[in-house]
Amino acid sequence: MMLYSTVPSNQQSTGGDPDEFRKLDLIKKDVRQPRRQRERRELPPPRYKKMSTTQDWPSVWPVARTFHPASVPLPLHQGYVPSHVPVPNKFGNLELMKIPNFLHLTPPAIQRHCEALKKFCTPWPAELKKEREIDNEFPVTIMTSDFCHSSPSIRDHRARIITIRFKLATMNFDEHARDKFLRLVGDRYDVESDFVTIVTDCCPLRQQNLDHAMYLITALYYESKSVEPWENEKLEEDMEKYVWGKSLSKERLNNILNVIYENKSNNLDYLKSVNKEALTPDGIVSIEPVQNYMEAIETIHNKGETLDTVSNYGNSVRELFKLPAA
Amino acid sequence: MLRGVPTAFLRKVLKSERCYSTASVFRTLETNPVQLNESHEGRFYTVQTDEYKTLFGVSDKGLGLPSDFKIQCTTFRESCIMVRRPFLDIKRCIESYDLSLPVLRYVLYGAAGVGKTMTLANLVHYGHAGGFLLVHIPWVPVWTRFAKETVPSAERPGFVDHTSNSVFWLTFFRHENAKLLAEANLKTSKTYEWSKRESTPEGSSITDIIEHGIARPTHAAECICALISEIKLASSEKRIKTMVAIDGINGLFVDSGKRIKRDDKTIVPYQNITVFTGFKQLLASDWTGGVVITTVDKLAVASDLRELDTPRYLLGKDGWEHMDPFIPINVEKYSHQELQTTIDYYLDRKWLQHPLAGTKEARQELETVSVRNPYTLMQLCKSR
Numbered sequence: 214m215m216l217y218s219t220v221p222s223n224q225q226s227t228g229g230d231p232d233e234f235r236k237l238d239l240i241k242k243d244v245r246q247p248r249r250q251r252e253r254r255e256l257p258p259p260r261y262k263k264m265s266t267t268q269d270w271p272s273v274w275p276v277a278r279t280f281h282p283a284s285v286p287l288p289l290h291q292g293y294v295p296s297h298v299p300v301p302n303k304f305g306n307l308e309l310m311k312i313p314n315f316l317h318l319t320p321p322a323i324q325r326h327c328e329a330l331k332k333f334c335t336p337w338p339a340e341l342k343k344e345r346e347i348d349n350e351f352p353v354t355i356m357t358s359d360f361c362h363s364s365p366s367i368r369d370h371r372a373r374i375i376t377i378r379f380k381l382a383t384m385n386f387d388e389h390a391r392d393k394f395l396r397l398v399g400d401r402y403d404v405e406s407d408f409v410t411i412v413t414d415c416c417p418l419r420q421q422n423l424d425h426a427m428y429l430i431t432a433l434y435y436e437s438k439s440v441e442p443w444e445n446e447k448l449e450e451d452m453e454k455y456v457w458g459k460s461l462s463k464e465r466l467n468n469i470l471n472v473i474y475e476n477k478s479n480n481l482d483y484l485k486s487v488n489k490e491a492l493t494p495d496g497i498v499s500i501e502p503v504q505n506y507m508e509a510i511e512t513i514h515n516k517g518e519t520l521d522t523v524s525n526y527g528n529s530v531r532e533l534f535k536l537p538a539a
Numbered sequence: 540m541l542r543g544v545p546t547a548f549l550r551k552v553l554k555s556e557r558c559y560s561t562a563s564v565f566r567t568l569e570t571n572p573v574q575l576n577e578s579h580e581g582r583f584y585t586v587q588t589d590e591y592k593t594l595f596g597v598s599d600k601g602l603g604l605p606s607d608f609k610i611q612c613t614t615f616r617e618s619c620i621m622v623r624r625p626f627l628d629i630k631r632c633i634e635s636y637d638l639s640l641p642v643l644r645y646v647l648y649g650a651a652g653v654g655k656t657m658t659l660a661n662l663v664h665y666g667h668a669g670g671f672l673l674v675h676i677p678w679v680p681v682w683t684r685f686a687k688e689t690v691p692s693a694e695r696p697g698f699v700d701h702t703s704n705s706v707f708w709l710t711f712f713r714h715e716n717a718k719l720l721a722e723a724n725l726k727t728s729k730t731y732e733w734s735k736r737e738s739t740p741e742g743s744s745i746t747d748i749i750e751h752g753i754a755r756p757t758h759a760a761e762c763i764c765a766l767i768s769e770i771k772l773a774s775s776e777k778r779i780k781t782m783v784a785i786d787g788i789n790g791l792f793v794d795s796g797k798r799i800k801r802d803d804k805t806i807v808p809y810q811n812i813t814v815f816t817g818f819k820q821l822l823a824s825d826w827t828g829g830v831v832i833t834t835v836d837k838l839a840v841a842s843d844l845r846e847l848d849t850p851r852y853l854l855g856k857d858g859w860e861h862m863d864p865f866i867p868i869n870v871e872k873y874s875h876q877e878l879q880t881t882i883d884y885y886l887d888r889k890w891l892q893h894p895l896a897g898t899k900e901a902r903q904e905l906e907t908v909s910v911r912n913p914y915t916l917m918q919l920c921k922s923r
Contacts, residue, residue: 462863469641469824469864478637506864518849520869523648527867534643536632536866 261286271322278317280309285316352383353430357419374414375422377430380407386437392453393444394437455514457507458498466503466533467494481535505529565883566619572665575622575630581877583619583884586664591618594667594675595660597711603677603786604660607917615888621877623654625868626661632866633830638780641824644862646788647834648850649870652914655834658870659784662832666782671830672723673715674770674783674821676708679790680839682814684797690757691801693734698811699799705759705814709752712766720746723779728772731765733758745769764817771820774828781829783821787839791815791822792858796841822861833862873911878902881913885920 260283264273273284282289282303292301292308303309341347356376360369381402386394395402402409411429413422449459457463471492474484483502490496497503506529513522524539531538567582569575575584586594591612595603604612612618629645636643647655666673682704692698713720724744731739731748733755739747745766752762774781785791791809799807809815822831835853837845846852850867851859873881882902885891895901909916 461860465824465860466864472641472827476637476640478639480637510863513851518847518851520849523849523851523867524869530864530866531632533864534636534640536643537635539628539868 259283270319271317271325274316275322276317277313280312280314280316282306282309348380348383352379354378355423355426373417373419373422374412375419375426377411377413377426378408379430381409382407384434384437389440389444390437394433395453397433397436455511457510458495462510463494463497466506467492467497470497470503481533502529502532506533565880565887567622571668572630572661573668575627575665577627579622580624580627581621581874581880583621583880586618586620588617590664590667593717594663594673594715597714601678602711603656603663603675605656605914607914607921608657611917611921615890619884620657620661620664621654621880622661623658623870623877625658625870626665628868629658629662629832630665636830638828638830639777641827642783642829642831644822644824644831644833644865645868646850646854646862646865647832647868647870648848648853650848650872650912651836651838652912653870653872654913655836655870656786657913659786659832659834663782663784666784666830667715669782670719670780671782672719672770672774672779674712674767674781675715676785676818678839679785679787679818680795682812683790683795683799683809686799689799689807692760692813693757694761695811695813698813699801699807700757700760700813702756702759705763706753706756709749709759709762709766713746713749713753719779723773725769725773725778727769731761733761739765745773760813763814764820767817767820771826771829775826777828779828783829783831783833785818785821785831785833787836788818788822788833788862789835789837789853789855789858790839791818792861793840793844793853793855795839819861873913873916875906875911878906878909878911878916881916882920891920 264286280303282305285303287303289303289306289309290300291303291306291312294300301308341350354377356378358371358374360372362369381391381394384390384394398409398411401411411426413426413429416422416425449456452459470484473479473481474487474489474492479485483500487500491499498507506526509522509526509529513526516522527539530536565582567575567579567584569579570585570587572584595609595618599609600606601609604618625647632643632645647658649655663673663675682701686701687703689699689701692700726742727739727745727748728741730741733739733751737751737755737758739751748762748766748769752759752766770779770781773779794809798809799812801807822833835848835850837848837853840853844853850862850865854862879902882891882897882905886897891897893901905916905919909919
């Protein structure tokens with residue numbers, strides 16, 4: 214025989230009636246503890262708001278560092294501005310972080326650096342007051358770089374590189390040597406400043422590179438001065454610039470002047486006073502209108518052709534043939 | 540500019556002004572270019588119809604004058620050229636220089652459309668009126684880029700001869716100088732052997748060379764070279780005075796783009812063109828009794844050689860050495876006054892018909908839009 218309870222099943226509770234059997238609760242109900250709320254602290258105001266106007270800025274920003282908006286008490290803005298949109302300010306501004314800043318190089322900071330370095334310096338020689346004197350006494354500038362950083366090794370590979378610079382004028386070259394020197398150094402010569410810059414970095418040590426650079430200068434100097442037999446084979450095409458004296462034009466002009474000289478109706482005053490012997494390709498260069506003409510033609514070829522230089526050339530030719538001015 | 544003006548008003552204005560003037564401030568009645576001087580500068584002078592036909596009228600296309608200008612001349616039923624400073628300058632130089640001295644070479648240069656060819660045409664007219672034998676080569680690229688038929692040269696290995704071009708040029712030369720050739724009656728200095736059977740004996744008239752060239756196209760190029768050497772000789776011996784006018788001489792010295800090919804498809808370098816050797820002889824300074832007037836034009840050479848308008852760049856090294864010493868003459872764009880004169884002329888020809896065309900604003904507009912370039916102005920003022 215079986216007995217059934219008449220109490221509805223939903224009223225059967227575990228801890229309710231002590232007379233009741235305890236119910237085996239296999240699947241426990243998930244009773245969650247309420248989550249502890251994290252204590253939210255209020256954000257402190259940016260650092261720059263606390264900065265006093267008399268603070269020591271070099272101690273705030275002592276070394277080169279990426280821009281930080283809260284540390285810089287300046288209302289900076291940077292970035293692309295689409296129309297009708299405010300300019301991005303300094304907070305969260307990538308553009309400001311990307312660019313190098315010089316906030317560590319303020320004048321007081323530099324001054325302090327200099328003051329600190331002064332005790333290692335010797336006084337400047339009193340004799341070398343003028344720039345020209347310095348150039349005369351020390352024509353060669355040797356440039357090296359020292360690298361200082363915290364790492365297990367104090368060596369830096371870049372310290373070996375030697376850069377030597379000097380003015381070409383200090384070499385006192387003649388025309389031939391100068392031309393040969395320029396061909397030898399190639400693009401190491403800067404026309405505008407007249408500086409020759411030689412960089413040596415092939416040897417492992419600085420001293421070796423320095424010796425090598427000095428050797429190079431010596432070799433270049435003597436090599437430029439020497440004249441090899443094959444250099445006489447230099448043609449007009451090989452000339453570094455246009456030389457009228459070596460061009461076909463000179464022969465042509467000489468022929469024309471000779472024809473005019475022998476002509477009865479020679480009306481050129483400058484030709485009347487010239488001897489027949491002077492009318493040779495080499496002799497005509499000394500005649501004044503020919504000199505002007507030569508200068509004009511060389512200017513066109515060597516300094517570039519402009520309306521002015523062409524017009525000058527025209528005037529010199531008019532002078533040669535006694536034509537009315539334009 | 541035309542918008543907003545009532546048509547009835549336009550018609551009325553046009554009707555009232557439909558009469559052409561003959562003499563005005565902008566025009567000079569002087570028609571002889573020899574008589575032109577500084578007082579005529581910046582004014583138009585008329586080339587008489589018969590002279591126009593002799594010098595420029597052999598072909599409708601550009602022959603001595605720009606094609607567009609020729610069309611304009613047909614429309615206006617007259618040919619007027621402005622007397623400009625480069626023309627007067629060269630004219631003064633020619634007149635002051637003794638012809639018995641070695642020839643002087645003049646090179647006109649300037650930007651495209653400023654009037655180099657027009658100045659040359661003006662000088663050709665001057666030469667014609669002044670009794671010069673004209674050796675007029677209107678446009679050098681005709682012999683390279685626009686060359687018609689070429690055959691390998693029989694006499695010079697590796698060279699090519701132009702046939703139809705040469706015949707046409709000889710006809711043009713005969714037409715231009717018919718009167719002068721008849722008067723001068725020049726004789727050949729030596730016997731020219733054209734082939735085994737054909738020759739022009741010594742002492743015959745140089746028109747025989749021309750006639751032979753026209754009759755025998757394969758010999759025409761050699762005939763041109765022979766004719767040129769005969770002309771040089773005759774001028775040096777003071778039997779005649781010669782004016783050489785060549786447009787675009789830089790085409791003789793540098794590559795001019797599309798090239799002539801031989802039968803075996805090899806390219807003929809510009810040095811190997813028979814007529815060019817003759818033309819270069821004309822440009823040399825080894826003769827007297829003549830004057831050489833040329834232009835350098837960037838349109839005469841290949842499109843990658845058109846960076847500057849100045850003579851050294853355009854002529855190249857060879858050309859410069861061949862021409863040096865020469866007198867460079869810069870042809871500049873219109874001055875303010877020259878532009879006003881041209882507009883006056885167009886108004887007078889009823890070429891500009893809008894009633895407001897003569898106003899200050901319209902002139903200002905034309906000046907600004909054309910940048911005072913004569914060719915641009917001409918293009919702006921034509922209807923299409």
